[in-house]
Amino acid sequence: MTRFFANANYDFLGVRKYAYAVTAAIILPGLLFLLVRGLNYSIEFTGGTLLQITAKQAVDVGAVRGALDRQGVHGAEIQQFGSANEYVIRARVAKAGTDANDTQATASEVGHALDNVLGKGNYTIQRTEAVGPKVGGELRQKAFLAIFLSFFAVLAYLAYRFEWRFGLAAVIATAHDIIATIAFIAVMRLEVSLVIVGAVLSMVGYSLNDTIIIFDRVRENLRKHKKETFAQILNRSVNETLPRSVLTHGTTLATLLALTIFGGEVIRPFALVMFFGVFTGTFSSIYIASPVLMAIEQRWPGPDVRGARTTSPKPVSPAPAGVARKARA
Amino acid sequence: MFATIRNRLIVIAVLVIGSVFVLVPRSITLRERDPQTGVMRDTVVKQVPIKRGLDLQGGMHLALELDQSKQVSSDPKRDIELALTVLRKRIDEFGVTEPLIQKVGDSRIVVELAGITDPARAKAIVQRSAFLEFKITDKTRALEKALPGMDRTLRGMGVKGVDTATQKRPSAVEQLLGTDSIKNLKDTTTKARDTTTKAKEKGKDTTKKIATARVKGGDTTAKGADTAEKAADTTSVPGGVLESLVQPAAAVAGGQVPGEFLVAETAFPRVDSLLNLPEVRRTLPRGVTLRWAASPTSVGVQSYRYLYALDEKSIVTGSNLEDARAQLDPLTNGPIVTFELDRAGGRKFGEETGKHVGDYMAIILDGRVQGRPPVIQSRIGRNGQITLGGKGLQEAQDLALTLKAGALPIPLKIVEERQVGASLGADSIRKGITAGLVGTALVILIMIGYYRLSGVLSILALGLYILFTFGGLAALGATLTLPGLAGLVLSIGIAVDANVLIFERIREELLLGKTIRLSVDEGFKHAMNAIIDSNVSTVLTALFLFQFGTGPVKGFAVTLIMGIVASMISAVFVVRTFYLIWLDRRPTMSTLSI
Numbered sequence: 001m002t003r004f005f006a007n008a009n010y011d012f013l014g015v016r017k018y019a020y021a022v023t024a025a026i027i028l029p030g031l032l033f034l035l036v037r038g039l040n041y042s043i044e045f046t047g048g049t050l051l052q053i054t055a056k057q058a059v060d061v062g063a064v065r066g067a068l069d070r071q072g073v074h075g076a077e078i079q080q081f082g083s084a085n086e087y088v089i090r091a092r093v094a095k096a097g098t099d100a101n102d103t104q105a106t107a108s109e110v111g112h113a114l115d116n117v118l119g120k121g122n123y124t125i126q127r128t129e130a131v132g133p134k135v136g137g138e139l140r141q142k143a144f145l146a147i148f149l150s151f152f153a154v155l156a157y158l159a160y161r162f163e164w165r166f167g168l169a170a171v172i173a174t175a176h177d178i179i180a181t182i183a184f185i186a187v188m189r190l191e192v193s194l195v196i197v198g199a200v201l202s203m204v205g206y207s208l209n210d211t212i213i214i215f216d217r218v219r220e221n222l223r224k225h226k227k228e229t230f231a232q233i234l235n236r237s238v239n240e241t242l243p244r245s246v247l248t249h250g251t252t253l254a255t256l257l258a259l260t261i262f263g264g265e266v267i268r269p270f271a272l273v274m275f276f277g278v279f280t281g282t283f284s285s286i287y288i289a290s291p292v293l294m295a296i297e298q299r300w301p302g303p304d305v306r307g308a309r310t311t312s313p314k315p316v317s318p319a320p321a322g323v324a325r326k327a328r329a
Numbered sequence: 330m331f332a333t334i335r336n337r338l339i340v341i342a343v344l345v346i347g348s349v350f351v352l353v354p355r356s357i358t359l360r361e362r363d364p365q366t367g368v369m370r371d372t373v374v375k376q377v378p379i380k381r382g383l384d385l386q387g388g389m390h391l392a393l394e395l396d397q398s399k400q401v402s403s404d405p406k407r408d409i410e411l412a413l414t415v416l417r418k419r420i421d422e423f424g425v426t427e428p429l430i431q432k433v434g435d436s437r438i439v440v441e442l443a444g445i446t447d448p449a450r451a452k453a454i455v456q457r458s459a460f461l462e463f464k465i466t467d468k469t470r471a472l473e474k475a476l477p478g479m480d481r482t483l484r485g486m487g488v489k490g491v492d493t494a495t496q497k498r499p500s501a502v503e504q505l506l507g508t509d510s511i512k513n514l515k516d517t518t519t520k521a522r523d524t525t526t527k528a529k530e531k532g533k534d535t536t537k538k539i540a541t542a543r544v545k546g547g548d549t550t551a552k553g554a555d556t557a558e559k560a561a562d563t564t565s566v567p568g569g570v571l572e573s574l575v576q577p578a579a580a581v582a583g584g585q586v587p588g589e590f591l592v593a594e595t596a597f598p599r600v601d602s603l604l605n606l607p608e609v610r611r612t613l614p615r616g617v618t619l620r621w622a623a624s625p626t627s628v629g630v631q632s633y634r635y636l637y638a639l640d641e642k643s644i645v646t647g648s649n650l651e652d653a654r655a656q657l658d659p660l661t662n663g664p665i666v667t668f669e670l671d672r673a674g675g676r677k678f679g680e681e682t683g684k685h686v687g688d689y690m691a692i693i694l695d696g697r698v699q700g701r702p703p704v705i706q707s708r709i710g711r712n713g714q715i716t717l718g719g720k721g722l723q724e725a726q727d728l729a730l731t732l733k734a735g736a737l738p739i740p741l742k743i744v745e746e747r748q749v750g751a752s753l754g755a756d757s758i759r760k761g762i763t764a765g766l767v768g769t770a771l772v773i774l775i776m777i778g779y780y781r782l783s784g785v786l787s788i789l790a791l792g793l794y795i796l797f798t799f800g801g802l803a804a805l806g807a808t809l810t811l812p813g814l815a816g817l818v819l820s821i822g823i824a825v826d827a828n829v830l831i832f833e834r835i836r837e838e839l840l841l842g843k844t845i846r847l848s849v850d851e852g853f854k855h856a857m858n859a860i861i862d863s864n865v866s867t868v869l870t871a872l873f874l875f876q877f878g879t880g881p882v883k884g885f886a887v888t889l890i891m892g893i894v895a896s897m898i899s900a901v902f903v904v905r906t907f908y909l910i911w912l913d914r915r916p917t918m919s920t921l922s923i
Contacts, residue, residue: 003836045881050487052753067769075556082686088834089869091438098516099398099742100398101742102398102742102743102744102745103742103743103744103746104456104742104743104746107746108836116454124750125748126749126750126752126753127748127750127753128448128746128747128748129746129747129748130743130745130746130747131744131746132745134744135392135744135745139879142878143875143877145877146874146876146877146878149873149877150869150870150872150874153872153873154866154869155867155870155872157866157869158866159864161793161865166559185634188724194878194881194882195507195812195877195881195882195885196768197506197878197882198816198874198878198882198885199875201669201874202816202819202870202871202889204865205866205867205871207824207861207872208822208863208866208867209826209866209867212859212862212863212866213859213862213863214829216858216859216862220855227383238513240837241833243551243833243836244826244829244833247775247779247825247827247829247833248825248826248830250775251771251772251775251776251821251823251825251826251829252819252823252826253767253822254768254775254822254823255764255768255771255772255773255818255819255821255823256819256822257768258764258765258767258818259764259768259769259815259818259819260764261764261767262763262767263764263815263818264760264761264762265758265811266384266757266811267760267761267811267815270431270485270812270815271815271819274550274819293745294662305447308834
């Protein structure tokens with residue numbers, strides 16, 4: 001049988017200092033970027049009007065912007081979107097002097113400007129989004145609530161299934177993933193929409209899976225290999241789950257690749273965020289979750305002699321330690 | 330209970346048959362109004378019974394709130410309920426398949442119309458107030474008498490004929506005189522548009538399209554144009570602003586309707602705003618009210634807007650309406666809306682019209698006079714008609730249905746609109762399917778390349794996974810959205826994770842020197858902990874997404890949860906069964922293809 005990383009024995013914990021440096025090198029510039037330029041929120045969150053059109057010929061972007069400016073809709077963004085004659089027009093600021101929560105005033109103004117510049121019938125509207133700032137604020141609030149509450153729900157579940165040391169380590173790793181992903185979104189200037197929030201949450205779930213699978217192995221190995229140090233157990237567990245990680249990340253990245261290439265403009269940012277999430281999730285499971293777990297065990301030792309408890313709600317029958325040794329030798 | 334292979338196979342067979350059964354394309358009756366004849370028509374379409382979200386099938390999502398900028402609601406809770414009932418009736422009449430109309434929170438109504446092809450029209454039907462009034466035109470020459478007084482008030486406020494209080498806006502007078510530079514003119518027309526957008530919100534179609542009833546179209550003579558110029562001339566004479574801009578219609582374009590005035594279309598927004606000043610309004614005698622015509626009229630080369638002085642008291646309103654119907658007038662072949670009043674309304678209408686024979690009656694829809702007021706020739710009973718000049722039957726149908734469904738208590742404003750064209754939706758589905766096929770092909774390659782025959786088993790299970798997921802979505806009546814479709818494609822890559830975990834575990838057990846059968850058993854047993862833990866955490870995040878997300882994202886969460894349940898069945902239960910069969914058939918097998 002083909003087997004990647006069969007009997008791998010890398011010293012993952014030994015190089016953790018370098019891993020921290022890598023994380024810092026990625027996250028810090030990202031956060032700096034975030035602070036300086038902020039996030040690029042979508043219309044859903046800021047309120048505003050979005051029109052996606054297909055024109056019969058190439059559009060003079062400047063002319064459309066000028067027409068909108070003259071009609072009191074200032075600072076509109078006009079971008080090419082996907083194929084040649086597809087454009088997206090975003091007007092975040094409502095037409096001067098109108099009630100921004102009454103979305104139709106601005107939306108119809110954008111329509112007028114297009115009629116004037118392109119001519120009626122020379123374009124078709126594919127998609128319209130018009131969101132008042134009130135609704136936008138509500139959606140933003142809900143998105144943050146979703147992220148925070150799911151974070152705590154998962155923490156509670158981990159605390160129930162594992163003991164708190166494992167749970168805390170997993171949550172720190174997850175927090176790292178969220179921060180890294182937000183930094184990634186900021187650097188890539190991806191538009192933060194509800195779909196992106198969905199991607200961040202899915203990424204959190206995915207990365208957590210990875211951490212859980214390693215920790216599951218740690219729990220089991222603590223029982224199996226009574227003579228090894230905690231660091232050895234961690235290294236062993238990461239190494240043993242390495243083939244699984246490679247395979248699962250491989251199939252996941254394969255589908256994400258398909259989505260990025262063939263899924264279309266709306267889905268691409270989602271796929272990109274997940275793509276990044278697979279990498280940061282793998283990285284954090286190995287280089288953040290495990291070392292943090294070790295640090296926690298050193299700071300607050302558990303009842304196990306090596307500083308870790310082996311209790312679990314569903315005890316798995318331990319295999320004889322001697323057999324395991326022989327096979328690995 | 331599931332211990333024997335036979336029982337396991339029965340369970341799998343039941344699941345497969347159930348999934349296939351709920352997914353078999355079936356006939357769905359779509360009830361739609363025929364755009365030509367206006368008759369409700371049922372069309373039968375065969376389709377896979379999975380609900381597609383608006384982003385996949387095209388359609389419109391609107392969130393509406395009471396617009397209290399012009400009219401303050403005394404009881405918003407009651408008004409939103411009333412509006413909900415009215416919208417339900419209207420959309421029912423409009424003929425959309427499976428519309429969603431619901432109240433969200435205390436003050437918002439969400440309307441979702443799938444597959445509509447004319448979003449502007451649907452929006453107009455939702456937003457039109459449809460408040461119908463009948464009023465007698467004023468015979469006391471109240472406005473003419475009040476005009477000098479109004480101008481005195483305006484002068485007192487600093488509004489003069491030529492240079493206006495608002496310097497930035499070129500005065501209507503300047504436009505009439507044509508002294509403006511082209512740029513200025515442009516500015517003014519955009520300004521004019523500002524004001525009219527407000528009107529459009531109220532009844533977009535009405536103001537723009539419903540034209541004159543019984544216009545005395547013929548007499549657009551040179552005389553009219555002359556007078557227009559004369560009217561313009563008089564403005565330079567230091568006099569009242571309004572007096573110069575508001576002309577009795579009889580003097581300009583002829584006609585003998587009392588209380589009828591003409592204002593140049595270019596001056597219309599300015600006059601409207603002046604007349605709406607509370608100080609000016611106060612000078613108008615009690616019992617008289619002003620209303621503009623719904624659309625401009627051309628007299629000669631000039632475009633004018635009729636202004637009517639009317640008795641404030643309506644003789645009857647749309648609340649007395651029992652039925653309204655769009656028809657083609659047998660005489661002119663133009664579209665008309667015939668209506669029937671209820672008993673009480675009919676009696677009142679008859680009494681009032683009996684008293685006013687020889688007077689003119691204005692038909693006012695959402696504050697705008699429809700066409701020129703016709704003369705009351707005799708007592709009118711319960712039946713009447715509104716003539717729409719030169720517009721399509723569809724306009725008449727839309728008017729009839731909104732009238733019939735009743736008026737909105739307070740106008741509604743659209744606080745959120747999402748609309749996706751059907752072609753874009755179809756395009757998204759196509760792209761999603763392509764991505765899904767390519768993704769699946771890659772996963773098959775990886776799994777079979779790495780795990781050989783065991784990989785084939787997991788791919789068979791993956792096929793069942795896809796079948797179960799769609800089956801579950803159909804059975805639950807869940808909605809598949811674009812993010813949901815993306816999530817589904819992604820989950821194909823993640824769904825094999827359970828199999829990867831199991832297979833890796835089996836390999837480890839085999840390496841420990843255990844027998845094949847024992848290794849398989851132990852592999853499944855040991856992998857379960859990790860599989861359950863990781864799936865539960867994913868379900869938890871999905872539940873929060875479902876709770877807080879909007880339509881498309883909700884769809885994503887549902888698909889995610891459905892996918893996890895399906896993958897637990899296919900990757901664990903089904904693959905286990907396959908192994909059991911395999912090992913049963915080849916008890917002497919010495920190496921497992923894994």
